[in-house]
Structure formats: C-alpha cells, structure tokens
Amino acid sequence: MFKILQKSFSIGTATADYPNVSPRLAEQFRGCPEFEFEIWHDARPAAEACPTGAIALRDSDGLRQVTVDYGRCIFCGECEAANADSAVRMTRKFELAAGDRRDLVLTAKYTLNPDATHATLQSSTCGPVLDEPGKRIAAAIQNLLGRSLAIRQVDAGSCNGCEQEIVALNNPVHDIERFGIHFVASPRHADMLLVTGPVTRNMELALRKVWAATPDPKIVVAVGACGISGGIFGANYALLGRVDAVIPVDVYIPGCPPRPEALLHGILLALGKMRQRVGSLLH
Amino acid sequence: MTTFFDELHDRFPGIVRSVEEAVPDQVVVLLNSPNVTGIVRHFLIEHQARIVTVFAEDRVSAEGVFYNYYVFDRPGEASWVILKAPIPERFPSFPSLAAELPAINWQEREIQDWFGLEAVGHPNPRRVALHDNWPDVHPLRKSFALDTVLPTFSGEQHVYRPTYGEGVFQIPVGPVHAGIIEPGHFNFAVAGEPILYLQLRMFYTHKGTEKLFESLPIHRAVFLAESISGDSAFSHGAAFCQAVERAAEIDVPARAQFMRVILLELERIANHIADVGAIATDVGFAIANAHAGRIREDVLGLNETLTGSRVLRGMVAIGGVRRDWQPDQVEAITRTLKTVEREFRDLVAIIQSSDSTRDRLEHTGILRPDKAAILGVVGVAGRASGVDRDIRRDHPYEAYNQLPFKVPVYHVGDVRHRMLVRIDEVGESIQMIRAAVSLLPEGPHRAPTAPIPPGRCAMSAVEGWRGEIIHWVRTGEGNRIERCKIKDPSINNWPGIVEAVEGNIIADFPVINKSFNLSYSGTDR
Numbered sequence: 001m002f003k004i005l006q007k008s009f010s011i012g013t014a015t016a017d018y019p020n021v022s023p024r025l026a027e028q029f030r031g032c033p034e035f036e037f038e039i040w041h042d043a044r045p046a047a048e049a050c051p052t053g054a055i056a057l058r059d060s061d062g063l064r065q066v067t068v069d070y071g072r073c074i075f076c077g078e079c080e081a082a083n084a085d086s087a088v089r090m091t092r093k094f095e096l097a098a099g100d101r102r103d104l105v106l107t108a109k110y111t112l113n114p115d116a117t118h119a120t121l122q123s124s125t126c127g128p129v130l131d132e133p134g135k136r137i138a139a140a141i142q143n144l145l146g147r148s149l150a151i152r153q154v155d156a157g158s159c160n161g162c163e164q165e166i167v168a169l170n171n172p173v174h175d176i177e178r179f180g181i182h183f184v185a186s187p188r189h190a191d192m193l194l195v196t197g198p199v200t201r202n203m204e205l206a207l208r209k210v211w212a213a214t215p216d217p218k219i220v221v222a223v224g225a226c227g228i229s230g231g232i233f234g235a236n237y238a239l240l241g242r243v244d245a246v247i248p249v250d251v252y253i254p255g256c257p258p259r260p261e262a263l264l265h266g267i268l269l270a271l272g273k274m275r276q277r278v279g280s281l282l283h
Numbered sequence: 284m285t286t287f288f289d290e291l292h293d294r295f296p297g298i299v300r301s302v303e304e305a306v307p308d309q310v311v312v313l314l315n316s317p318n319v320t321g322i323v324r325h326f327l328i329e330h331q332a333r334i335v336t337v338f339a340e341d342r343v344s345a346e347g348v349f350y351n352y353y354v355f356d357r358p359g360e361a362s363w364v365i366l367k368a369p370i371p372e373r374f375p376s377f378p379s380l381a382a383e384l385p386a387i388n389w390q391e392r393e394i395q396d397w398f399g400l401e402a403v404g405h406p407n408p409r410r411v412a413l414h415d416n417w418p419d420v421h422p423l424r425k426s427f428a429l430d431t432v433l434p435t436f437s438g439e440q441h442v443y444r445p446t447y448g449e450g451v452f453q454i455p456v457g458p459v460h461a462g463i464i465e466p467g468h469f470n471f472a473v474a475g476e477p478i479l480y481l482q483l484r485m486f487y488t489h490k491g492t493e494k495l496f497e498s499l500p501i502h503r504a505v506f507l508a509e510s511i512s513g514d515s516a517f518s519h520g521a522a523f524c525q526a527v528e529r530a531a532e533i534d535v536p537a538r539a540q541f542m543r544v545i546l547l548e549l550e551r552i553a554n555h556i557a558d559v560g561a562i563a564t565d566v567g568f569a570i571a572n573a574h575a576g577r578i579r580e581d582v583l584g585l586n587e588t589l590t591g592s593r594v595l596r597g598m599v600a601i602g603g604v605r606r607d608w609q610p611d612q613v614e615a616i617t618r619t620l621k622t623v624e625r626e627f628r629d630l631v632a633i634i635q636s637s638d639s640t641r642d643r644l645e646h647t648g649i650l651r652p653d654k655a656a657i658l659g660v661v662g663v664a665g666r667a668s669g670v671d672r673d674i675r676r677d678h679p680y681e682a683y684n685q686l687p688f689k690v691p692v693y694h695v696g697d698v699r700h701r702m703l704v705r706i707d708e709v710g711e712s713i714q715m716i717r718a719a720v721s722l723l724p725e726g727p728h729r730a731p732t733a734p735i736p737p738g739r740c741a742m743s744a745v746e747g748w749r750g751e752i753i754h755w756v757r758t759g760e761g762n763r764i765e766r767c768k769i770k771d772p773s774i775n776n777w778p779g780i781v782e783a784v785e786g787n788i789i790a791d792f793p794v795i796n797k798s799f800n801l802s803y804s805g806t807d808r
Contacts, residue, residue: 007633024584028606049502078502157466158465162513163463163464168576186461232506232507233510235430
C-alpha cells in the first residue's frame, strides 16, 4: 500500500490538459495532408499512390475534377511523397471531426492540358473545418447534461486499431472522465454510440439492434476512415462499409486510427449537437 | 535436399511428385493427389513436426486444380516444409486431418466455406467462417467477384450444442460486449458458477480481407496488411512485406532490418504493458492499469517520433521502411526506454506486492502443457504452457540472428504465468532494442523499388507480440497479388481459451480471456 501511494505521489498529475492546452505532438506526427489547389499541376501521381482512393480524379470534356476525401484518408503520407511539386503537404492537423459528411470532401476543377497534366484552377471548395478550436466547444459543454455523458462503443467490424485509441481515452493521460464522459456496458445506458467500422454483413444486425436499444435522444459518432467510408476495405461481399449506410450518423471523426485528442475533439463536437437535440425535444 | 526427397520418394512412391526449395528455407513437396494423410503422419511421427497452418488456393483457370497447402515446422530445422496437394475441380474434396490434428479444425472449415472444398471426415463440419445465414457462396474462388452483392441474409442462425444436466444452463454473451473490445459470441454452459463448457462463434468481423488482397496493387496492399489486426499493424505489415520480398528476391538493406526489429519490439512492449495493466484491472486492481496506461503512452509517443504514427502505421514498405531516422530520433529511443524500463519495473513491483491480485491470478485459467501442445497454441499463451517456440529464435528473420535474447518459458499455464511471460519479454525486448540501436548500421533504409515478378510464391513468419504470424503470397501480373493467406496467432489460440476456462467461475472469464488477448479481426479477416 505504501508503495502504491509513494508511486502515485511521485508521479503527480499525468493528465494532459487538452483541449485547453495543445497536445504534445512529435515533430514527425502525420496529421492530414493539405492541398494547395492553385499550384497543383498533376494530381495523378498522388491519386495513384493513395491506398484508399481518398484522392480521386474524373476527366471529362477537357476538364478534370479532383476530389479529396478526408473521410477516406489514412494519413499515410504517400500523396506527399509521390507528388512532384509542393502542392501536397502533410501537416500535423488532426482536429478534423465534422458534423456533415460533405464537409470532409474537397473538390477542385481544372482545365486539362494536352499532356494530361492540368492547369488553371476553375473552382475549388474548401469543406472541412480543419481548425475547429476545441476550446470553444469545451467551454460549451461545461454545463451540459450535468457534466455526464454515457458512451457505448460498438465495434462493427474494425481492425481494432480504433479500439486501441478509444481505450487510451480512458488512461490517466487523456482521462476522458474529467469531462464527465464515461463508457458504459450497455446501449440501454448510453447517450452516444461510438461506432467503428467497416460494418460487416455479420455485424449489421447487431449494430441495428444496438441502435434500437439506445434511448432517445441519442447521437451516433462514426470513428475512423473505415467507419466513415469503409476506408481501405471499402464495401464488398462481406462488408457494408460506412456506418451511415446502416444507421444515421451525427459526427464523423477521420483518422486511421484517430489519435485520442482527435476522438475527444469529435466527441465534444457531438456534444454540441446533443444539446441542440435535447433543446428541440423540450420545445 | 536430395536425401529428403529420396526418403519421401522411397516411403511414398507414387505420391510425391517433386521436392524443391524455390525460396531459401522453404521446401515445397508437390504431391500427386489430395491424399496427404500418410505423409502428414510421417512428418508428425518421424520428424516430430508441428502443423503450422493449412490453406487452399484456386488455380482452376490456370492449372485446372485447387491446391491445399500444409505447412510444417520441424524442431531444430531452419527450413519449413510445405506440402502442396492438388485437388481436381471435378472432385472438390480432401481428407480431413482435424480429428488427429485439432489445431487445424477451424482452418479446414475455412477451406470448406471459402473454397467449397469438402473436408471429408471432419468431426464437426459445420460452417465457421461464413455464418449459417449466408447463401451458398464460396468467396475465395476466382469465379466469385469481390464486389458481389449478396441478398439480405435470412434463415438459420447458429445453433449451439445443447448442454444437459440438473441446474445446467447456458449464458449467451455477445457479439457486442460490455467493454471496449471486438465482437464475438460466447456461449457458456454453467452449473452454478463454474463453467462446464464454452462454445465460440467468431468471424463477426470477417471483412473479405484475403479476397481484397487479390484486387489491390502491391504498394496499396501493404496498408491493407497493416489493417489485418490494428494492434499488430507493424507485425502484419512486416510479415506481408517479407513474403513479397522473398518471392521477388528483394534484399532488404541492413539498416532497414535493424529498424524493423526495433519497431517490432516496440509494438511488443506497448501491447505487453497494456495487457499487464488490463489483467490487473480485470481482477479489480485499477491503479496498476492507470500506471500501465501512462507508461504505454510514453512508448506510443516514441512510436510517433520514429514513424509519425502512435501505432506504427505507414512505416513498413516493400524493400525496407519508408522513412529514415535522424540521430535525434535514435537518441529518443534510448531516452524513452530508460524511463519505460524504470516505470515498468515499479509497476511490476506494485502488482507483485498485492497478495489479493496474486491470489486471483494464480491457478486461474490453467492451460496444461499437454493440451497446449495438441491444440497448437502459439506465442505468449504457448510459452506460458511449456511450448518453447519463438520464430525470432527458431526461424530468424530481419536482424534477429545478430541480437542476443532469451525466450521465457513456463509450464504452469495459468493467468499469472501468461502475465509473467509478458513481463519477462518486455525486459528482453528493451535489451534487444538497445543492442539493435548500438549495432544500427548506416546505409540505405529501403531497396530501390522495382516491379514485382509474377507467379512467385513465398511464405513469411513473424513472431508478433501475440505469437506466430504467417503470410503466404503468390504474386500476379501487373504488380498485384494473386493470393494472400494470412494466419494470425489468434486462430491457433481460441481453442486454448476454451480449455483454460473449464471449471473456472464465470466471473474469472474476463481475466482469462484478457490473459490470452486474442485478435478477433485477425481471426476473422
């Protein structure tokens, strides 16, 4: 007993104060890639290198449409490595969660050159709210739900990578309970479902039943590239893929797997939605 | 080689067609028919061989046959023996060996489900990899398209074997469990508190992974290999790359081999620390898990410094690793390991000072060495039950033959000893990484990329933190994979859990399960 107390005392506080303080990221940490559409001349090498099809091209009528889907991205860095110019850069940004699937998709239209490179940006959309500061959301949740949110995690087919980081949310460093958020054993006790995918045929029924068993108002968060889009697995004979093909999803958290702070950011974002939903139920 | 062939040829005239060593340390014995029973018995009895895995391949369009491959490991021999038995399309069946070799019970049934080849004489030929409500399809046949959309499932759900007796009842659990873990279905037959009989239903996370490998270019397939089992991303990634490198005769530069060893051992350390904490938690010793979680974060931070990813993704590549290390990154290894070693030692001391924890872990979930050997249990669980086997020592790969290390083996086989194996291995891995850092050669970190020649086959084995990972590939045209077989150690070890829980109280199931800590995704693929 003395040993235990002595150790705890000597360690002091292990908890990192995210989102009030930026997390300690290694210099080498790979967050999402960023694209400078104005100076991008050839998206083909990056699209070819991308393992999940997050970068896709469509050529027609002398135009090329480039789509970048952060909901498919696994942050591997292959696009940056394959791209010749500086239009594609890996960043250390990870706060990517979005409440609208479309916010994770960027598109750019170019006129095609005869040599199949492209030039002259016609238009581009800049969907994702990449820099959504966690601080604002954190302030908003302080008085929410009596500082209590119960999450039921559902693995609907994951490789268990996301589960590792979700488990890490409960360790003393990330300590999600400091927000009054805790993981519960049954969907009947849950306010939020944290679902990882890709959803398999064999888990479809279980996922539907879990959703039905969760009391209203409930919120669903799809975690990781696989949960959002099927990721590297996509959809096939054994897979339905994205979670929102099976149950409605409120917030999407990109990553492969999303680091604990990214999960926390997404969960806090979802809490904002939860408040709206509770409010509309009361009126 | 000649003597080995002569021996087989004399003993089994008309059965063995050829023996060749196409890849170093991999002897392929081609047979004339699917009838492997005699020659398998010969390997088991005369060579004291162990069956590693069995899998099939559809070569109907190319050669008019299916093949079954039986991989054997002979004690003291560096080379693997792979029996290759043709199965004609018109008679799609093979003799089952599961009655004699329970280790391949599930794997033979996978072949039935995925290839439509009947395992004749299998003691329990029911479906395993496709659930009972699936239509009659065989997805790994080449004639089946990956993106086939199957009709909505209806019909028979899985029926568990009944258990009878006064006061005996069944407790179904899953597939969604209480904790943050993967899905699987357990059916406990209990009489009061003790578990009489556990039945398992897996493959809830079957993702068509082996089929998907056949459609991806190799440079993308590396990332798929990292997603076979997320907690073993680097081990599976390395196993896949090694298999392709052997098939294509790519020499991995020495520096990359040492870098891979360091990362493989870091994966082991991170997972073992988490497991030690989780085992303590499952018997109510939460403070130990808090420390374990904290120490593990240090390792994950180091992972991020070395690879850009906390879980070592996006680093391993065909021919080496994707990024080189600067001196400050290498220094971070030494610095972090010093902290981790000290903190882990304190954590172990805390756990061992708790008599009530020890009381819960000792004599709990015993897997006896004789059972472990028969079931073919591998890895940590095997070494806690007297199975003295470690691919790093027995079939060295990467730079393991240049590093000194001990393989801890215990014979008690309870939860506590599965924890002790992990504790010992964390220490060994730390020493191994230190040695690797001091020997880390200069030079390139990746072989130049070249197209992968088609039609080559090779196997690779990696001792992941959980146990023996096997990948077998046949390369195809256009930088693609024709077939990729994945064997995660979990598929060997589930029957070990069934044995270990017998007679234990149901409240101890979580800690017994955690002491094996198997990957559902690795099992189901």
